[in-house]
């Protein structure tokens with residue numbers, strides 16, 4: 138990305154109960170640096186987020202709502218009191234640095250591995266493998282990519298218990314002081330697995346028709362709104378179009394628009410749209426953007442392969458209200474300052490994206 142200034146990115150924006158001083162969102166990215174064996178947020182993670190407090194909104198890395206929701210090495214949780222306390226210390230320090238932060242509530246569903254679950258299978262709407270891989274601890278302690286197995290199909294009772302896990306995690310996020318929560322319903326993880334007929338072949342109330350396939354997502358939304366204490370604190374991330382972790386919804390446009398209407402009816406704080414570009418997919422059409430805007434009049438955060446020119450076009454078209462950057466925030470802790478002043482950007486080092494220590498995490502230089 139070449140550095141140019143983009144004035145539209147530096148206007149304020151109200152997102153539910155929170156006012157953002159700029160429209161630059163730090164997109165959630167898996168970083169795998171929590172402390173084992175209890176998946177605890179730690180001081181290294183705090184430093185990472187505090188360094189990036191200039192973002193209008195930080196969305197945390199995916200944070201599992203239950204032990205079963207974990208699918209990658211050393212991702213943090215938000216299901217235990219110790220995790221909640223540890224997140225609270227991070228939130229306090231981000232606030233002290235002037236930032237705002239949303240917890241991303243995550244359940245990976247079938248994109249997991251028995252080694253995370255004492256040998257038990259990951260769970261999903263149906264017993265269909267993702268065909269993809271996840272990261273476990275290799276023999277040298279470093280992340281190693283392994284295929285995800287055929288998952289266990291959740292029973293109705295287990296679905297109800299999973300919804301309660303989201304409610305409890307949202308309560309924990311509120312106790313930790315997060316400004317907002319973001320439900321991760323994108324990228325082929327559990328909620329997306331329910332939405333698509335390629336991963337959900339259930340014959341009960343959670344499968345079969347598009348409305349039934351949306352049921353789990355909406356039960357989670359309602360539980361999280363209840364747990365966090367109001368829809369004005371709850372956003373959701375979707376990627377209805379494109380292929381992620383083996384989930385490709387043949388009716389993705391219709392699914393996305395139907396969901397957007399449901400989220401609008403509930404007055405959710407924001408809709409975070411992950412576009413197919415970030416994994417090399419085709420750009421969204423302007424027609425789809427226009428239809429999404431009509432279905433969801435609240436704040437739309439757009440993510441996926443953005444540079445400043447694309448950000449200006451999409452903000453200028455009225456199709457989104459804020460832009461989430463991922464990789465550029467990894468490499469530029471002061472991305473807000475750099476984009477405001479047109480300063481050059483540090484290039485991200487892919488080799489250090491996942492796992493490890495401070496290397497490629499908290500050691501990228503700022504301008505000063």
Ligand code: PHB
Nearest residue numbers: 166167199209321323324
């Ligand atoms: C990943 O770790 O590859 C990953 C995690 C969460 C996402 C997307 C990708 O939303």
